[in-house]
Amino acid sequence: LYHILTISTRLGLDLRGGTRVILTAADETGEGVSEEKMEKAMLIIQDRVDQLGVSEPEINRVIGTGSIVVALPDVADPQKAIDIIGKTAQLEFRILEEFDEEDKPVFGSVLMRGDMLRDASAGYDPDGKIIVSMTFTPEGADRFYEITSQNVGRRLAIVLDGEMKSAPVIKTAIRGEAVIENIDSLEEAKNIALVLKTGALPVNLEVEEVRVISATLGLDSLQQGIRAGIIGIILVILFMLVYYAGLGGVVFAALVIYGVLFWGVLVGLRAALTLPGIAGMILTIGMAVDANIIIYERIKEEIRKGKTIRTSIAEGFKYGLRAILDA
Incomplete structure (x- = not known):
């Protein structure tokens, strides 16, 4: 458990900073660059970026132009990456x-x-x-x-x-x-x-723009996002403890286990953490709490009907699960 929690994960471009490159196809014939060639060039660039081991890159076509935008987070040697990605390799x-x-x-x-x-x-x-x-x-x-x-x-x-x-x-x-x-x-x-190994680019790509994105703003955003997430989770746990008493403690334990497993999966997959990713993590935690509330409310309803605690718990999970799946 300690080993999993102490392993750091990669940060995405919006948090760690990185390099954004715009590559433009050189139209040497004057006839324009075909969509087929641009699509093939994009696939080759994607393959090269994967071979470099860059996590969570962003590779997009600028529709209607012969440009490809490549965003590389947390790259140790940006110039080397640019040279490799844009090399024609003929x-x-x-x-x-x-x-x-x-x-x-x-x-x-x-x-x-x-x-x-x-x-x-x-x-x-x-x-x-x-x-x-x-x-x-x-x-x-x-x-x-x-x-x-x-x-x-x-x-x-x-x-x-x-x-x-x-x-x-x-x-x-x-x-x-x-x-x-x-x-x-x-x-x-x-x-x-x-x-x-990745093949020659079907068109010559020229580096039109290179922009280095500072990590300072990204780290501030990360700290604010983590702080907001922690405050939100603490408030949710306090609410559950006050409203559901002992059952709230079960929710707390479940969230801890869920958080450790979730972080373990991120670390194991070497996924890059981004601001949308943090928002998604908080959302999934909220959904997990929401599922517990549905089940606990059903249990309370069964107890009010005069059923035993054991029967109420069984019925609560049975019917609560249906509501969760329907949602």
Whole structure:
């Protein structure tokens, strides 16, 4: 019991503070961005946010525009989250032809794209170097085998969002997987794996606005909400004790047990606490008290009819439960 009550839960954006980002689709063709692409982009962003482990995010479309609003509560590194969420993650496999006079790579045509990936994960190669390992779908594996078998001895560039990540020499035909090398840190490798795993955005999203929401107002609201809730619960308990005497004590014990179980569920689910959530908790407590009042009034009614206490309690719960379910 003590362990459950001392565990803190996460706070939502309105209480803890956080970051609100507006991403706008770049219309590069001049034909507008289709609803289908925007819906797909929103699903991919949702998947990326889930992979980041952000609790209670808010992701919404601005109807009639090409904008998506992402609210991230209690994020340790907002810039990192923004970079990951808005990254297009367009993966391409191309043959590296040569380097130009400015030492920039010159590629051949796109031979394969990231939509044939099945999974991506960060790790180390046998030499201890950081890599991102990529596995393909059956169709992708066949295509990769075809590419590598036809280009043995040439360099296959792995290009992510226009930037060449690595260009290993093809020594033999490969069917199973590919790796991205030359990565500076394991964290960077994990971020690359995350965006590859969730898929490429169908449109380029530009960060239009970033707003940091202060936690000061949120904490004040939290304290006021908790204070109001505690006062309300105390008043309800006092009323029950005065009006129902011993039965009021039963209500008090039931509310304590209910509160502990409710908090345990919140902690177990790692749910974020928001102002609407606090209001909902107080409402459910009120409904629990209301259910007890219905049952106790029925018990008193049965006692006035001259029935024994035991029979009255049984009848009170029996008929009171019907009224509660009907409500």
